[in-house]
Structure formats: structure tokens, C-alpha cells
Amino acid sequence: MLNELLAESSFVTDELRMFRETARRFMQTEVAPNLLRWDEQGHVDRALWNKAGELGLLCASIPAEYGGGGGDFAYEKVLIEEQAYVGCSSWGLSLHAGIVAHYILHYGNDDQKQRWLPKLCSGEYVGAIAMTEPGTGSDLQAVRATAIADGDDYIINGQKVFITNGQQAGLIVVVAKTDPTGNGKGVSLIVVETEGLAGFRRGRNLEKAGMHGQDTSELFFENVRVPKTSLLGAAEGMGFMQLMAQLPQERLIVAIGAVASIELALDLTTAYVKERKAFGKPVMDFQNTRFTLAEARTEAALGRVFVERCSELLIAGKLDSATAAMAKWWLTDKQFEITDDCLQLHGGYGYMDEYPISRLWRDSRVQRIYGGTNEIMKELIGRTL
Numbered sequence: 164m165l166n167e168l169l170a171e172s173s174f175v176t177d178e179l180r181m182f183r184e185t186a187r188r189f190m191q192t193e194v195a196p197n198l199l200r201w202d203e204q205g206h207v208d209r210a211l212w213n214k215a216g217e218l219g220l221l222c223a224s225i226p227a228e229y230g231g232g233g234g235d236f237a238y239e240k241v242l243i244e245e246q247a248y249v250g251c252s253s254w255g256l257s258l259h260a261g262i263v264a265h266y267i268l269h270y271g272n273d274d275q276k277q278r279w280l281p282k283l284c285s286g287e288y289v290g291a292i293a294m295t296e297p298g299t300g301s302d303l304q305a306v307r308a309t310a311i312a313d314g315d316d317y318i319i320n321g322q323k324v325f326i327t328n329g330q331q332a333g334l335i336v337v338v339a340k341t342d343p344t345g346n347g348k349g350v351s352l353i354v355v356e357t358e359g360l361a362g363f364r365r366g367r368n369l370e371k372a373g374m375h376g377q378d379t380s381e382l383f384f385e386n387v388r389v390p391k392t393s394l395l396g397a398a399e400g401m402g403f404m405q406l407m408a409q410l411p412q413e414r415l416i417v418a419i420g421a422v423a424s425i426e427l428a429l430d431l432t433t434a435y436v437k438e439r440k441a442f443g444k445p446v447m448d449f450q451n452t453r454f455t456l457a458e459a460r461t462e463a464a465l466g467r468v469f470v471e472r473c474s475e476l477l478i479a480g481k482l483d484s485a486t487a488a489m490a491k492w493w494l495t496d497k498q499f500e501i502t503d504d505c506l507q508l509h510g511g512y513g514y515m516d517e518y519p520i521s522r523l524w525r526d527s528r529v530q531r532i533y534g535g536t537n538e539i540m541k542e543l544i545g546r547t548l
């Protein structure tokens with residue numbers, strides 16, 4: 164659970180503490196009991212979004228005038244943590260609220276914000292962002308999807324893959340080239356509303372090594388016509404810069420989830436090794452166990468302090484891309500390493516799905532890949548040296 168002392172950051176208020184209580188109750192009652200069922204069906208229930216919207220848990224950091232909670236990023240952070248503390252990787256909430264809604268908030272004009280944000284805040288729309296394609300992920304300048312101007316419309320063609328919330332999304336921010344001859348300068352962000360949209364098709368909800376309850380899909384666009392008012396930003400060709408500006412928040416979101424998952428894994432494992440006996444004594448009594456957990460607790464504390472500080476910087480508008488990259492790579496690598504050690508301390512039971520550490524271990528692997536791979540994070544840091 165949350166290390167209260169280390170998490171007593173400058174942005175914590177009584178209101179935020181109360182919000183945490185509400186978020187915790189919601190995760191414990193509406194999320195935790197459904198995890199296995201969602202794993203089987205491959206997605207969360209659609210109604211979850213609306214329930215969360217009714218309670219003000221969707222888009223907590225979007226201004227109230229657009230139907231949001233009117234808070235700052237600290238509110239998204241609390242939701243990410245409380246979701247992680249019930250071991251849930253299925254719900255693409257932080258992507259919907261902390262990423263997709265923020266693209267519209269930052270780059271939408273007032274008409275666009277009035278049109279789309281209230282629907283994201285209520286849960287009427289589920290949000291997704293479609294950057295990755297079968298041929299390119301890390302190299303976003305190489306996307307091949309196109310959005311070509313035709314009168315008052317754009318015509319979108321292309322294929323996207325690995326898209327979180329893809330099956331349920333009612334609104335998708337699509338990364339496409341309005342100028343296919345340009346590299347980064349040709350990239351634009353186009354908002355697509357999916358209902359009844361001719362030429363738009365959802366492909367498979369992909370089967371994965373972990374995160375079985377998360378909807379991760381293929382999307383197809385074949386001569387999809389959307390009005391030019393769907394472009395985010397004042398002009399075409401700004402998409403790459405817009406992506407670069409928002410990615411630190413996305414990476415911090417991943418890092419916050421990582422440290423919270425580490426904290427949960429350590430709580431579960433500490434309880435287990437105190438109960439489980441081998442050679443006539445609790446597994447906790449072996450020095451190897453104590454040292455493994457002592458080292459991991461120390462790293463979890465370092466990670467906690469780092470994400471708290473990064474969150475303060477983000478809220479102050481000062482989190483730079485290299486620092487966010489440090490948080491993302493280090494914490495997700497640590498998450499995988501520590502969760503693996505925790506599984507080991509469970510012995511054979513750790514590999515059994517009835518023990519939550521098994522799920523935490525499976526789900527931790529992808530954290531090093533999405534949101535920009537950890538190799539790309541090191542490239543970003545390296546460039547600033």
C-alpha cells in the first residue's frame with residue numbers, strides 16, 4: 164500500500180485524501196471482484212465507464228466546465244495508484260482520462276472541447292489513441308496512415324495495432340500523415356468518432372502474454388471521411404510536436420502504476436513469507452528472504468520519492484521529457500525484477516493463477532514496452548547528456 168510518509172507531497176490536500184477514499188472504495192467494490200471475469204472476456208464491462216463517470220472518477224483532471232472533476236494531475240495519480248493496489252491492469256482508465264482527454268484539452272479549440280470532453284467525462288465515450296501500426300511503433304515519424312484533405316473533409320486510410328480500449332472506443336485520436344511526403348512535419352492528430360462511421364472497422368482484440376482483461380485491438384480505416392474540424396491544433400503538421408509534448412505525462416502515468424504495483428507485490432509477498440513455513444520455520448526467517456525484501460523495499464521507497472517529485476514537477480508544468488523517461492524505464496524495469504523476486508519467494512504457488520502475484524508478474528512485462536520502450540527512454544535521456 165501507499166507509503167504515506169514518502170507520499171506526503173506538496174499537492175496532497177484534504178480534498179485529495181477524500182478523493183482517494185472514494186477511488187479506493189470504487190476499485191474495491193466495482194473493480195476487484197470482476198478481475199477474473201474480465202480476464203476471460205478480454206475487456207472490462209462497458210458499464211464500468213458510465214458508473215465511474217457518474218461518481219466523478221472519469222477525467223478528474225479536466226476542468227469542471229467540460230464536465231470533469233476540475234482537479235490537477237494528482238487526481239489521476241490517485242486513481243492510477245488505487246487501481247494498481249487492487250491488481251487491476253484491465254481497465255484503460257488512465258489512458259482515457261490522463262492521456263486522450265488531455266490531448267483534447269490542450270490542443271482542441273473551444274468547440275472541440277465542448278463537443279468531446281463532456282462525453283469522455285461521463286463515460287458516454289471511451290477514449291483511445293492510435294499511434295502504433297503494424298510496421299512502426301517506436302519510430303512515430305514513419306507512420307503510414309494518411310488523412311488527406313478533400314474539400315471540407317479528411318479521408319483516412321491505414322491500419323493501427325495494439326490499441327488500448329480499441330474495442331470499446333467511441334472516440335479515437337488518430338495519428339496520421341496529412342502530408343505523406345513529410346516525415347515528422349507531415350504528422351497530424353485527427354479525432355474520430357466511431358459510431359456509425361463508414362469505412363472504420365475494429366479488428367481482433369489481441370491475445371497477450373498478460374493483461375488478459377485489457378482490450379488491446381487492431382483498427383482499420385478504409386476511406387474514412389471525417390470533417391476537417393476533427394483536426395487537433397491550429398494547423399496541419401503539428402501532430403509530432405503535440406505527441407512529444409504529451410508523452411512525459413503518459414510516461415509518468417506508467418511509472419506511477421509501476422511503483423504502486425511494486426508496493427502491492429511487496430505487501431502480498433511479505434504477508435505470504437510470514438505464513439509459509441519451510442524447514443520448520445517461516446520463509447521470512449531465512450536471511451535470503453529478508454535481504455531480498457529489504458532491497459526491494461528500499462528500491463520501492465526510492466521509486467516512490469521519485470514519482471512524487473516528478474508529479475510535483477508535472478503539476479508545476481516543469482517535467483521534462485528526459486526526467487519522465489528516467490522514471491518510466493527505471494521503475495518499469497524494477498517492477499519486473501521485483502515482481503519476479505516476489506513470485507520466486509512464493510515458490511510454486513507463485514506460478515499459480517489463484518495467487519495474485521502470478522498476475523502481477525505477467526502484467527508487469529509489458530510495462531517495459533508500451534508508452535515508448537525502455538530502450539527509447541534511454542535514447543531520450545542519452546540525447547540530453
Ligand SMILES: Cc1cc2nc3c(=O)[nH]c(=O)nc-3n(C[C@H](O)[C@H](O)[C@H](O)COP(=O)(O)OP(=O)(O)OC[C@H]3O[C@@H](n4cnc5c(N)ncnc54)[C@H](O)[C@@H]3O)c2cc1C
Nearest residue numbers: 292293294295299300301325326327532533534535536538
Ligand atoms: C498491451 C499494449 C498496449 C498498447 N497500447 C497502445 C495504445 O493504446 N496506442 C498506441 O498507439 N500504441 C500502443 N501500444 C504500442 C506500443 O506503444 C509499442 O508496442 C511500442 O512503442 C514499441 O513499438 P513496436 O512494438 O513497434 O516495437 P519496435 O519499434 O519495432 O521495436 C522493436 C525493438 O527495437 C528497439 N528499438 C527500436 N528503436 C530503437 C532505437 N532507436 N534504439 C534502440 N532500440 C530501438 C525497441 O526498444 C524494441 O526492443 C501498446 C502495446 C502493447 C503491447
